[in-house]
Amino acid sequence: MHFEDHLDDFVKEFKGNWQKFESFGWSHWRMGIEDPENWGIFYTHNRDSGILDLSNASVFDKEMEPFVEDGTAHSESHNHWGCGWIDGYSVRVVDEDGNVTDAVKKVCELKMALEEYPVLDDSDYSNREYEAAVENISQIAHNFVRDDLIDSDVDWCADVFSWLWDNDQTELENNDDQGAYPSEDSCKIALYALGYLDPEIKKEDEEELTQKLIEATKNRGNNG
DSSP: OOHHHHHHHHHHHHTTGGGGSTTOOOOGGGGTOSOGGGEEEEEEEETTOOHHHHHHHHHHHHHHHHHHHHTSEEEEEEEETTTEEEEEEEEEOBOTTSOBOHHHHHHHHHHHHHHHOSOSOHHHHHHHHHHHHHHHHHHHHTTTBOHHHHTSSOOHHHHHHHHHHHHOGGGGOOSSSSOOOOOHHHHHHHHHHHTOBOHHHHHHHHHHHHHHHHHHHHGGGGOO
8 A cells, every 4th residue: 555545544443543442531631722623632642562562662762752843743641540651642634724734644654664674773673672682681690690790890791781692692581571580590501601609609509500501502503
């Protein structure tokens, strides 16, 4: 379907769509909107959103900024009984002369892109996956790392991620859209290999860790 044909359908569906929302009230007058029937509302993310939605929401934020500045769009944050809150935008669909606005054309364009491929910015999404995985590693392995590394300049969490990437990528699969959550065991092995493992844990488990490290490095060829 050509963009113009898709746009026509989108405009018909989007214009005044908020009037069909269940148990919904919109304080449009606070933004000086006097013809709310010519506006539509869409949401990008909520309190429980995963990495993908947050990444795509950041693209919407960037693309919608000029329209927020010229008044043809407004950022919205609404309470929701299920997920606490939900954020998005109200967008003027047609102007005073009945012409479709550039703002709604941009929304339609982005929505069409998402129908073709679920990620609007691969680089942003990948970076968010990485950051979430590193944060998860910091929580999982905090009690296993040497004390002197906790507040040092050594980015031990990133080093653990890199080691796992090189040796056991199955531990870095993002299965729930909250970032990879590697096992305690794999983090211990990585810390041991890097020389970052707490001495007491190393002393107690060294024989077992050595064997698991050998197995992990043997399986390295199965990665990627």
